[in-house]
Amino acid sequence: MxxxxxxxxxxxxxxxxxxxxxxxxxxxxxxxxxxxxxxxxxxxxxxxxxxxxxxxxxxxxxxxxxxxxxxxxxxxxxGYLPGEIAFFDDMSGIGYLKFIANMRGMKNFEKMNELISYFELDPSGRIKKMSKGMKQKIGIVSAFMHDxxxxxxxxxxxxxxxxxxxxxxxxxxxxxxxxxxxxxxxxxxxxxxxxxxxxxxxxxxxxxxxxxxxxxxKAQRKIYSISLQNEKAAKDFATEPLEIISINGDKVQVAIKDNIKVLTTALNRHPVTAIDVVSQSLEEIFMSYYGGENNA
Ligand SMILES: Nc1ncnc2c1ncn2[C@@H]1O[C@H](COP(=O)(O)OP(=O)(O)OP(=O)(O)O)[C@@H](O)[C@H]1O
Structure with a gap:
């Protein structure tokens, strides 16, 4: 639904x-x-x-x-948490939360109190004097407190x-x-x-x-780091029809998507001493979508 x-x-x-x-x-x-x-x-x-x-x-x-x-x-x-929260700065944190609760017609304050203690927040001070993190916590409590x-x-x-x-x-x-x-x-x-x-x-x-x-x-290609007997063997390995990411001394990094057979054939032909999977973080995957640009 x-x-x-x-x-x-x-x-x-x-x-x-x-x-x-x-x-x-x-x-x-x-x-x-x-x-x-x-x-x-x-x-x-x-x-x-x-x-x-x-x-x-x-x-x-x-x-x-x-x-x-x-x-x-x-x-x-x-439950809404804006990117930039417009508070009434002169209010205390608790005053603001009660004001919002009142606007929503909230009767039960149990969840509000639970969240305040969960986030170790002291809402008694004036919002004006609060740190950015404290203000953010007030915003979070306000977004979740009416369940x-x-x-x-x-x-x-x-x-x-x-x-x-x-x-x-x-x-x-x-x-x-x-x-x-x-x-x-x-x-x-x-x-x-x-x-x-x-x-x-x-x-x-x-x-x-x-x-x-x-x-x-799942859709992402995998990176393998292949260690060979020596630098020359690494250079020879890099002539295989694979997507070579880097050659560093006796190590070659290759990217594999669907062509795992090409890799296994190559591994059989060369003096390989070790294979490691270089895991890609989700961040790297995202960055490939972002396209590395600073501007949208
Ligand atoms: N009121 C406005 N008048 C003119 N352009 C605007 C207005 N509001 C937003 N924009 C433009 O629309 C685009 C989208 O802005 P938006 O704030 O939605 O981006 P965002 O994805 O939330 O960015 P961020 O991660 O920086 O918060 C930007 O180019 C911004 O300059």
């Missing part, structure tokens, strides 16, 4: 900036990672889902609600230290086990790898891929 549905969503800011014909669905109980370089269009998409922006073309829905016409209800029900069934989180761990990032990942896994549906934009490959079922990567406002994490890993 689709919980978040985006159809042909387009917002054209001119000069090829914005988002163009984006379509995707996020199913119940799924954690969807929304990735892309800076300026790719992640926040623009999210702002449409919250009903803060109206599309030039296309539409999006959360459950049965239209993000355009039912924005008020969506904003009340959804929403759907959450949209824009770079949720930015500003958190590694211990707290880990705690956040545990929180996501726990919420996922309860059937929550989550869209999460992120620049942290580790966080995405550990939490997401599927990933959509956008660049310049268009999808370059939407894939399961498992398939992304």
């Amino acid at each position: 689709s919980v978040i549905t985006v159809s042909n969503l387009t917002k054209d800011y001119g000069k090829n900036r914005g988002i163009f014909n984006l379509s995707f669905e996020i199913h119940k109980g799924e954690v969807f990672g929304y990735l892309g370089p800076n300026g790719a269009g992640k926040t623009t998409t999210i702002r449409h889902l919250l009903g803060f922006l109206n599309a030039d073309k296309g539409e999006c829905h959360i459950g049965q609600l239209s993000c355009r016409t039912d924005a008020e209800q969506i904003q009340r029900d959804l 929403p069934s759907t959450l949209i989180l824009d770079e949720p761990t930015s500003g958190l230290d590694p211990l707290m990032q880990n705690k956040f990942i545990e929180l996501i896994l726990n919420e996922k086990s309860k059937g929550k549906t989550i869209l999460m934009s992120s620049h942290s490959f580790e966080e995405v790898e550990r939490t997401c079922d599927r990933i959509g990567i956008i660049k310049k406002g268009r999808f370059v891929t939407i894939e399961t994490v498992a398939n992304l890993k």
